[in-house]
Amino acid sequence: MQVxxxxxxxxxxxxxxxxxxxxxxxxxxxxxxxxxxxxxxxLSFFWSATWDPQTREFGGVVFLVGTIATxxxxxxxxxxxxIAISIFTGEIxxxxxxxxxxxxxxxxxxxxxSVVIGLWAIFVFIPIMQQLQILIGAIPYGTGFxxxxxxxxxxxxxxxxxxxxxxxxLVPTHIKEAAYAMGATRFEVIRYVILPYARSGIIxxxxxxxxxxxGETMAVTMLIGxxxxxxxxxxxxxxxxxxxxxxxxxxxxxxxxxxxxxGIGLLLLISSIVLSYLARRIIKHFIL
Amino acid sequence: xxxxxxxxxxxxxxxxxxxxxxxxxxxKMKRLKPLxxxxxxxxxxxxxxxxxxxxxxxxxxxxxxxxxxxxxxATKVLKNININFPKKGLVAIMGPSGCGKSTLIRAINRxxxxxxxxxxxGKLMLGNxxxxxxxxxxxxxxxxxxxxxxxxxxxxxxxxxVLSGYILTGMRLNKKQKNEIVIENLKKAFxxxxxxxxxxxxxxxxxxxxxxxxxxxxSLAMQVDVLLLDEPTxxxxxxxxxxxxNLLQTLKKEIPIIMVTHNTAQASRISDYTAFLYLGExxxxxxxxxxxxxxxDKRTEAYLMGRFG
Numbered sequence: 001m002q003v004x005x006x007x008x009x010x011x012x013x014x015x016x017x018x019x020x021x022x023x024x025x026x027x028x029x030x031x032x033x034x035x036x037x038x039x040x041x042x043l044s045f046f047w048s049a050t051w052d053p054q055t056r057e058f059g060g061v062v063f064l065v066g067t068i069a070t071x072x073x074x075x076x077x078x079x080x081x082x083i084a085i086s087i088f089t090g091e092i093x094x095x096x097x098x099x100x101x102x103x104x105x106x107x108x109x110x111x112x113x114s115v116v117i118g119l120w121a122i123f124v125f126i127p128i129m130q131q132l133q134i135l136i137g138a139i140p141y142g143t144g145f146x147x148x149x150x151x152x153x154x155x156x157x158x159x160x161x162x163x164x165x166x167x168x169x170l171v172p173t174h175i176k177e178a179a180y181a182m183g184a185t186r187f188e189v190i191r192y193v194i195l196p197y198a199r200s201g202i203i204x205x206x207x208x209x210x211x212x213x214x215g216e217t218m219a220v221t222m223l224i225g226x227x228x229x230x231x232x233x234x235x236x237x238x239x240x241x242x243x244x245x246x247x248x249x250x251x252x253x254x255x256x257x258x259x260x261x262x263g264i265g266l267l268l269l270i271s272s273i274v275l276s277y278l279a280r281r282i283i284k285h286f287i288l
Numbered sequence: 289x290x291x292x293x294x295x296x297x298x299x300x301x302x303x304x305x306x307x308x309x310x311x312x313x314x315x316k317m318k319r320l321k322p323l324x325x326x327x328x329x330x331x332x333x334x335x336x337x338x339x340x341x342x343x344x345x346x347x348x349x350x351x352x353x354x355x356x357x358x359x360x361x362a363t364k365v366l367k368n369i370n371i372n373f374p375k376k377g378l379v380a381i382m383g384p385s386g387c388g389k390s391t392l393i394r395a396i397n398r399x400x401x402x403x404x405x406x407x408x409x410g411k412l413m414l415g416n417x418x419x420x421x422x423x424x425x426x427x428x429x430x431x432x433x434x435x436x437x438x439x440x441x442x443x444x445x446x447x448x449x450v451l452s453g454y455i456l457t458g459m460r461l462n463k464k465q466k467n468e469i470v471i472e473n474l475k476k477a478f479x480x481x482x483x484x485x486x487x488x489x490x491x492x493x494x495x496x497x498x499x500x501x502x503x504x505x506x507s508l509a510m511q512v513d514v515l516l517l518d519e520p521t522x523x524x525x526x527x528x529x530x531x532x533x534n535l536l537q538t539l540k541k542e543i544p545i546i547m548v549t550h551n552t553a554q555a556s557r558i559s560d561y562t563a564f565l566y567l568g569e570x571x572x573x574x575x576x577x578x579x580x581x582x583x584x585d586k587r588t589e590a591y592l593m594g595r596f597g
Contacts, residue, residue, distance in 0.1 A: 172439075174437050175439050177435060177439070178503070179441070180402060180428065181397060181432070182429070182452055182510065183427075183457055183510070184456035184457055189456070196443035199443075
């Protein structure tokens with residue numbers, strides 16, 4: 001028995017260490033791969049906004065800003081829809097056929113390959129955006145920051161909506177009844193009892209959504225315009241960290257260029273780690 | 289009557305005639321006959337009143353229920369309940385599991401409206417007002433309810449829990465009013481001394497009995513006309529139960545209380561009137577003292593003797 005226990009323990013330990021080791025390993029690999037570019041650019045890689053492989057100027061700020069801005073705006077855009085889906089399917093029509101139909105359809109969004117969403121957006125959404133841009137007198141690129149963000153917002157809805165719905169259905173009936181018995185209306189029960197009770201899960205859902213938006217590559221690459229400049233206004237094309245890697249990795253024949261793209265990967269990994277750390281801090285601050 | 293008169297008779301008879309002594313002894317023995325033989329004699333003395341409702345005058349009645357039926361889908365769970373609750377005192381509603389006692393008080397508080405498969409018909413008068421025509425929210429603000437499981441709001445402090453009725457319904461209070469309401473109602477619920485130093489901690493950190501008293505305080509804070517309790521002590525230990533019972537005995541002087549209980553001993557300890565429900569029907573409703581000594585219905589007697597339930 002003792003031997004079996006020890007054996008089991010070791011297996012679990014190895015399995016549990018796998019993920020942390022992987023993270024540290026990728027950090028090391030990316031860092032070492034980044035060295036040739038770092039030698040060329042120095043620290044300016046982290047604050048320069050110029051990315052020009054021709055003149056061997058590599059600055060990652062455009063992409064960092066692009067990723068953070070698209071993710072944050074997508075999160076803000078998806079928020080009302082996610083929360084509405086969560087409340088509607090998790091509380092208001094909970095248990096009905098319609099609720100499970102809506103919930104399943106929302107979950108299917110996450111199963112659509114992002115390249116398919118990208119294609120749909122190119123053929124359907126971009127023409128709409130172009131019409132809009134013509135209407136307001138802007139240059140009708142179609143692609144651009146706003147286009148990518150709206151599609152991204154749509155893509156991250158299922159993560160927060162599904163988790164939000166789950167935690168809302170988990171709110172105990174006796175707590176809800178207590179609130180109703182005090183004479184609260186349905187809105188008041190949702191506002192003052194259900195949402196506070198489910199808050200941690202709802203925030204968790206939005207964090208998963210943000211993480212997903214951070215790393216989303218294909219659809220964003222197809223829609224953002226891939227111009228290595230900081231966006232001047234909300235419609236202008238720009239670029240993100242994931243997109244620049246996907247777009248230029250195959251063309252990077254030059255050693256330093258290659259290393260600079262690995263450096264962008266490093267930047268993406270580090271910013272994701274910082275994001276999840278901040279997220280955990282925010283959760284602790286809100287919940288405890 | 290028998291208890292007091294027989295010894296006198298016996299002593300009188302002894303003086304007069306020894307031959308009658310035997311008869312007197314026999315008479316005494318008759319009282320000791322086994323239950324099965326004794327029963328008919330009690331049955332004869334059963335009071336005719338099965339429902340005391342009519343004896344409450346209009347002024348004495350706080351809540352009057354006429355022809356209340358509750359259906360769960362197609363099943364009729366409550367069958368034409370007619371009952372009046374007095375303005376003074378504690379009414380216990382007892383009965384075996386599934387007899388509809390919780391259903392009855394949940395119907396009073398309109399909790400069935402949360403479930404669309406449930407249908408309620410009948411008339412409910414609170415004082416002079418037909419509350420079936422009022423919106424459920426308004427009714428619930430006037431009729432407080434305490435549930436089987438203590439359910440303080442987990443995201444609120446003790447202080448906020450007492451004020452939760454005002455918070456939930458968006459009523460604004462100034463700081464002074466808030467403090468007054470909290471102190472007054474925690475004192476009423478016998479909870480003030482235990483929590484006065486930690487009013488701003490979460491209500492869920494309290495013990496079960498304290499949580500239940502907090503729930504009572506929360507209902508009292510709304511200045512309700514009637515307080516409904518749905519088996520308030522069934523999730524509590526004996527000591528917490530005793531404290532709640534003591535509390536209810538004090539509270540019933542101020543506010544009419546309707547309490548569901550499956551515990552007949554509890555009903556006999558603290559209630560003034562008892563209603564017995566069986567299979568969705570109101571079998572008997574009378575003063576607790578009368579009902580527990582001479583029940584008018586065989587089923588009540590059987591239930592009180594623990595033959596079912």
